[in-house]
Amino acid sequence: MVIVGGGGHGLATAYYLATRHGITDVAVVEKGAIGLGNVGRNTTFIRSNYFHPDNIRFYEFSLQLWENLERSLNFNAMVSQRGTLNLFHTEAQRDLFARRANQMRLLGVDAEALGRDAVKALVPLIDLDNGRYPVLGGFLQPRGGTVRHDAVAWGYARGASEAGVDIIEDCEVTGITRSGARVTGVETTRGSIGAETVCLAVAGHSSRLASMAGVTLPIETHVLQAFVTEAVKPVLDVVLTYGPSHFYVSQSDKGGLVYGGALDGYNTYGQRGTLPMAEELAACAVTLMPGLARLKVLRQWGGVMDMTMDGSPLITQTPVDGLILNGGWCYGGFKAIPAGGVTTAHLIAHGSSHPLAAHLGLGRFAAGRTVDERGVGPFPWTH
Amino acid sequence: MLRIPCPHCGERDETEFRYRGDAGKARPAGDADIAAFATYVYERDNPLGWHVEWWMHVAGCRKLLKLVRHTLSHEIHAVLAPDAEPPFPPREQGR
Numbered sequence A: 001m002v003i004v005g006g007g008g009h010g011l012a013t014a015y016y017l018a019t020r021h022g023i024t025d026v027a028v029v030e031k032g033a034i035g036l037g038n039v040g041r042n043t044t045f046i047r048s049n050y051f052h053p054d055n056i057r058f059y060e061f062s063l064q065l066w067e068n069l070e071r072s073l074n075f076n077a078m079v080s081q082r083g084t085l086n087l088f089h090t091e092a093q094r095d096l097f098a099r100r101a102n103q104m105r106l107l108g109v110d111a112e113a114l115g116r117d118a119v120k121a122l123v124p125l126i127d128l129d130n131g132r133y134p135v136l137g138g139f140l141q142p143r144g145g146t147v148r149h150d151a152v153a154w155g156y157a158r159g160a161s162e163a164g165v166d167i168i169e170d171c172e173v174t175g176i177t178r179s180g181a182r183v184t185g186v187e188t189t190r191g192s193i194g195a196e197t198v199c200l201a202v203a204g205h206s207s208r209l210a211s212m213a214g215v216t217l218p219i220e221t222h223v224l225q226a227f228v229t230e231a232v233k234p235v236l237d238v239v240l241t242y243g244p245s246h247f248y249v250s251q252s253d254k255g256g257l258v259y260g261g262a263l264d265g266y267n268t269y270g271q272r273g274t275l276p277m278a279e280e281l282a283a284c285a286v287t288l289m290p291g292l293a294r295l296k297v298l299r300q301w302g303g304v305m306d307m308t309m310d311g312s313p314l315i316t317q318t319p320v321d322g323l324i325l326n327g328g329w330c331y332g333g334f335k336a337i338p339a340g341g342v343t344t345a346h347l348i349a350h351g352s353s354h355p356l357a358a359h360l361g362l363g364r365f366a367a368g369r370t371v372d373e374r375g376v377g378p379f380p381w382t383h
Numbered sequence B: 001m002l003r004i005p006c007p008h009c010g011e012r013d014e015t016e017f018r019y020r021g022d023a024g025k026a027r028p029a030g031d032a033d034i035a036a037f038a039t040y041v042y043e044r045d046n047p048l049g050w051h052v053e054w055w056m057h058v059a060g061c062r063k064l065l066k067l068v069r070h071t072l073s074h075e076i077h078a079v080l081a082p083d084a085e086p087p088f089p090p091r092e093q094g095r
């Protein structure tokens, strides 16, 4: 079989196919070099603080896999469970976060409410009374944190390769061949490959690949940016999110402050990002922690992502027999890599969904069972 | 930063506007089946190339506009009234 895309999900799927199901007749076909897609462009946050019970179970499964990943792969991915702290700034926001935290605790997942003093103790640089939206408190998931993203790609790639998977770089898929309703292989810039099963794991490019097989998806492609400042001594020991806007920040082990926020706001395949969002996020950073105003931003980049119509991913069969899709990760697919790999490998090996990913099928849209965490509807740029 | 030439207000920064999605979808007749409505509500062509899309000039005239924009170069080919037929997009250059 062929897996298209050597990112986190493609490589993890290959690794679990080989190690859990003994399927090693697998080629991972990557248009560039492995690890240079979104798996190497994200802000590296892992957590399982979702609201929808099916999502909590799925992401919690992933978090538990992260907790043992380095031992399984024998690769140092620098998994750091420094905690994820979501600040709230109004009573309504507190109630929403509390509802989510209660839902998590009902399912046995860690969530704690913190008052202002506890927030200040955890984040000494914070300005609790910043301007218009003072911080009222926060919700902490102590087991959330960060992972060294490049090492995730390399660790899964090495594991898959050692187990017999072929990883082919500099090989772009340009067509998907079919015989009637069945997939028969892929055409690439380096020739064609026959395959009974083709799994797409191409992150922001799922629509383009699916259209090669005549399938239209519930996806729009959008860009998300990330920023890194110059390195300083340790000042922030938690992943912090700010409530009035969409902004999150952590400090990398090298010392740089890594931050990001919302989508640029309109669909694009341009992996660049525009200035209005850069300005908005810098404003958030200095509102929350005025001391950050003294730091220079050293690097900025963008990654293009599949935004689905309900904000949840797709691990699913498609209308074409033998064509499997792992995609629609929106901006939350890094934390999902271990669970995405296990459940996609299960779907390929057994021909039916893994119980933890049964809610992530394409059929949910026509059936009216969308998995929309915030209930905003089919407007992908708002998820 | 996009500069969008609003036919009512002139050329303005993208921050005055809000993107409102694919304008190429036609609403099915009221008695169409569920599959037709699911396609209309949820499926998107999501092309790498020219895209006909809705934008609202929220911080200007507050009128709804139909844009023909390239999703990689971000070039804006046309800004039209909501009921205008989009002109045939320019030929793809090199891709």
Ligand SMILES: Cc1cc2nc3c(=O)[nH]c(=O)nc-3n(C[C@H](O)[C@H](O)[C@H](O)COP(=O)(O)OP(=O)(O)OC[C@H]3O[C@@H](n4cnc5c(N)ncnc54)[C@H](O)[C@@H]3O)c2cc1C
Binding pocket: A004, A005, A006, A007, A008, A009, A010, A029, A030, A031, A032, A033, A034, A035, A036, A037, A038, A039, A040, A041, A042, A043, A044, A045, A046, A171, A172, A173, A174, A201, A202, A203, A204, A205, A209, A224, A225, A226, A260, A301, A302, A303, A304, A305, A329, A330, A331, A332, A333, A334, A335, A336
């Ligand atoms: C700025 C930013 C910040 C983010 N922050 C977080 C975060 O903090 N936490 C989190 O959980 N998620 C985050 N995400 C989301 C996460 O990075 C993605 O959801 C996830 O990495 C996508 O899965 P992947 O790793 O398989 O994708 P990718 O690494 O993009 O893999 C897809 C691969 O497919 C290849 N490909 C595409 N087309 C073809 C073709 N035709 N032929 C062959 N190969 C092809 C690409 O080259 C690419 O290598 C963030 C994303 C961005 C952009």
Ligand SMILES: [Zn+2]
Binding pocket: B006, B007, B008, B009, B010, B057, B060, B061, B062, B063
């Ligand atoms: Zn106007």
